[in-house]
Amino acid sequence: MAGRVAGRELYSWVVARMPNTLSDAQAEAVTALVEYSTWDEAARRAGVTRSVIQAWLEADDLFRGQLRLALEERARAARVGLRDSLRNYLARARAEFRLLRPHAKPRGASLAHDEVLATVGKLEGTSEFAQLVEQTRLASSRFEFGFDDDARDNLLLDPEAWQEVVSCFFRRSEFYLQLARDQHVSLREYWTRYWRAFTSPTNQVTDLGLIDSVAFAEDRLDFGPFQIERLHQYELDSMLQANVNAVFYPRCLVDPAAIADYWFVIFSRTSSKPDLAQSLTRLWNREVRHAPERLDILMPALQPLVLFNWDTASPYGLPLQIPLVISLQESLLVPPRETPDTPPRRGRDDSYGPEQPSYFRLTLDAQATRRFEIFTRRAIYKLSNLKSTLGEWAFFQNAIGFLTKAYFTKDLDQLVWHIVTLEALFGEDKLGTSRLARRIGAALGKDEGERVAIEEQFRDVHRLRCKIVHGDEALFGQMIPWEKLRVARDLARRSTIWMLNCLNHILARSHPSQLPTRQLILKAIDTRCDLAHTSDLLRHLPSGFPAVPSWNSE
Numbered sequence: 282m283a284g285r286v287a288g289r290e291l292y293s294w295v296v297a298r299m300p301n302t303l304s305d306a307q308a309e310a311v312t313a314l315v316e317y318s319t320w321d322e323a324a325r326r327a328g329v330t331r332s333v334i335q336a337w338l339e340a341d342d343l344f345r346g347q348l349r350l351a352l353e354e355r356a357r358a359a360r361v362g363l364r365d366s367l368r369n370y371l372a373r374a375r376a377e378f379r380l381l382r383p384h385a386k387p388r389g390a391s392l393a394h395d396e397v398l399a400t401v402g403k404l405e406g407t408s409e410f411a412q413l414v415e416q417t418r419l420a421s422s423r424f425e426f427g428f429d430d431d432a433r434d435n436l437l438l439d440p441e442a443w444q445e446v447v448s449c450f451f452r453r454s455e456f457y458l459q460l461a462r463d464q465h466v467s468l469r470e471y472w473t474r475y476w477r478a479f480t481s482p483t484n485q486v487t488d489l490g491l492i493d494s495v496a497f498a499e500d501r502l503d504f505g506p507f508q509i510e511r512l513h514q515y516e517l518d519s520m521l522q523a524n525v526n527a528v529f530y531p532r533c534l535v536d537p538a539a540i541a542d543y544w545f546v547i548f549s550r551t552s553s554k555p556d557l558a559q560s561l562t563r564l565w566n567r568e569v570r571h572a573p574e575r576l577d578i579l580m581p582a583l584q585p586l587v588l589f590n591w592d593t594a595s596p597y598g599l600p601l602q603i604p605l606v607i608s609l610q611e612s613l614l615v616p617p618r619e620t621p622d623t624p625p626r627r628g629r630d631d632s633y634g635p636e637q638p639s640y641f642r643l644t645l646d647a648q649a650t651r652r653f654e655i656f657t658r659r660a661i662y663k664l665s666n667l668k669s670t671l672g673e674w675a676f677f678q679n680a681i682g683f684l685t686k687a688y689f690t691k692d693l694d695q696l697v698w699h700i701v702t703l704e705a706l707f708g709e710d711k712l713g714t715s716r717l718a719r720r721i722g723a724a725l726g727k728d729e730g731e732r733v734a735i736e737e738q739f740r741d742v743h744r745l746r747c748k749i750v751h752g753d754e755a756l757f758g759q760m761i762p763w764e765k766l767r768v769a770r771d772l773a774r775r776s777t778i779w780m781l782n783c784l785n786h787i788l789a790r791s792h793p794s795q796l797p798t799r800q801l802i803l804k805a806i807d808t809r810c811d812l813a814h815t816s817d818l819l820r821h822l823p824s825g826f827p828a829v830p831s832w833n834s835e
Contacts, residue, residue: 307344310334315351359419366413367475368468373409378460392461394528401457401529405448417479418443446614450478452529453522453613478613483551485611489520490546490579493602494642497544498650504661507548507582514541520609526617533617535607546603548582575606576689584681585660587688588778589653591643592767603689663785673796674784680705684777687770692761693749699769700746703739706780707803714743720806721772724779724827732828735772742769775833782832790821 303311306327313323314334324331337344377400381392392400404410418440451457454474459466492509500511517523517537526534576583583603591601608618645653664681671678680702687698707720718736726732742765749761787797806827823829 303344303347307337307341310337311344311348311351314348315355355419359416363413363416363420363476364472366409366416367472370404370407370409370413371466371468371471373407374404374456374460375466377404378463397457397461397528400461401452405444410444410447414440414443414447417447420479449616450475450613453525453616454478455522455525458524458528474613481612485549485551487520487547487549487609487611488578489607489609490548490576490582490603491540491605491607492544492546493604495544495601496644497653498645498647499654502650502654502657504582504585504654504657506661507546507579509544510547511542511544512540514538517541521607522617530617532619540605546579546582546586548579575608576603576685578608579603579606580682580685583685583688585657585664587685588660588774588781589656590774592771601688660781663781666785666788667781669793670784670788670796674799676705676799677780677784680780681777684773687773692766695766696742696746696749696761696769699766699773700743702773703776706776707806709800709803714740716807718743720803721776723806723809725772725775725833727828727830727833738768739772741765742772779827779829779832782829783827786823786832787821 306329310323310327310329313326320331320334324334327334338348378392381396381400454471456466456471489512497509497511502509512520514537517535517540521535521537523534523537586601589601610617667674667677683698683702683705687695687702690698703721704717707724708717715736718739719732721739722732722734722736726735745761745765783802787802791797805822809827
């Protein structure tokens with residue numbers, strides 16, 4: 282009843298300042314929604330259907346404005362009590378933890394995990410915690426969550442869900458661990474962090490992709506949109522909150538020592554205001570997502586990396602593998618993701634000398650690292666140029682997406698995706714293999730002899746793909762020969778680089794509203810840029826097109 286009284290009092294406060302603006306039904310609907318009633322309850326009390334209330338929200342500015350004002354006043358009133366509730370809970374938590382500490386135990390020495398968990402369980406069953414949860418719920422204006430989703434209604438009303446969110450804050454903020462170490466906790470600090478957690482307009486997400494078996498001459502390479510950085514154990518301890526996970530989220534624990542001294546692809550992105558309803562939902566829907574299923578979140582970083590010629594850099598082939606991806610949420614209201622097992626270290630091999638750990642199969646020296654850095658920066662620049670052309674040249678985004686997918690798969694899947702990449706670049710409906718091979722050869726071959734050789738390479742891997750896909754029993758259960766995969770990968774990678782350079786060349790010389798279509802570009806390849814058969818949009822193509830040496834350079 283207290284919530285209803287508060288809601289009516291707040292509504293009375295509002296209507297006293299804006300009289301005669303709403304009907305009785307609208308006034309009752311405002312009161313019900315301010316009290317965090319469900320849609321159906323608000324409709325019943327107002328004597329209208331649910332769709333009528335939603336229509337008021339969409340079309341009636343007075344109703345929507347008054348409802349917003351009432352909700353904001355309710356939230357403002359709740360905030361007054363929220364700080365007091367937080368102060369009371371902090372005091373209760375300090376007292377409970379101090380009861381556990383033997384006088385002989387030095388300050389800074391932590392309690393055992395089971396002692397911490399038991400104390401936290403007790404604290405989160407107290408009246409102080411329940412009051413803090415309720416004040417937090419009331420202080421969060423409903424307008425922040427919208428009105429068009431039943432699930433959000435239910436989550437906003439579900440006390441257990443709110444308890445989980447508040448509990449997540451105190452775990453991830455290390456509040457409980459500080460008390461377990463008998464460290465000072467500041468009300469001012471935690472009030473600021475607590476309020477920011479629920480009201481921050483943005484959320485920072487950092488994705489770490491572990492690079493397996495490659496060492497660089499530099500500990501950090503900053504490419505702007507992403508970085509490649511060698512992370513040491515002390516850095517990973519902090520970033521992964523290993524101490525928090527060891528106590529509260531053991532299924533999410535990654536041993537920093539197991540992945541220390543690897544290089545990582547680090548990609549940070551800022552999302553819009555954290556969706557609290559989604560955070561609440563995730564607390565009940567945790568799942569392990571292994572790296573191959575999550576590489577898509579690193580796609581902006583991986584695309585320029587897979588264009589680099591790793592086959593030349595490494596005698597082992599495909600050294601750049603990412604067996605583990607970890608996503609780190611800045612928001613303290615979101616629990617960590619469960620993470621698959623960390624990859625094992627490779628066996629000892631002292632051939633790389635004492636400066637690098639033995640588990641790196643490929644070590645790029647200073648010159649090779651510099652060459653990689655220059656190539657990657659150029660690729661990033663050229664890829665960014667094409668972002669404005671997604672409508673006209675969407676085929677290229679599809680192709681580089683297929684190439685990236687191919688790079689991180691194996692055997693038949695890898696072969697198929699590389700050929701799909703080539704088809705996305707140069708293929709057309711009902712286009713025969715011979716014509717597709719001629720286009721690839723024309724783009725990549727420097728002279729007639731090289732063009733013929735490239736065409737035969739493509740036909741060879743394409744025949745193998747067809748035999749396997751169509752069920753050749755002689756190949757059943759066999760691995761794809763490494764050399765065949767290398768050829769398919771090289772053709773797909775070089776073709777993607779060629780098309781990237783081609784599109785950038787055209788874009789620099791064309792008006793954005795007059796870009797040639799993919800079909801026109803393919804026609805220019807077929808006719809070897811015969812001006813009699815080529816659109817005016819392509820008359821600025823360089824001499825010798827499609828065999829342009831600079832477009833095939835690494």
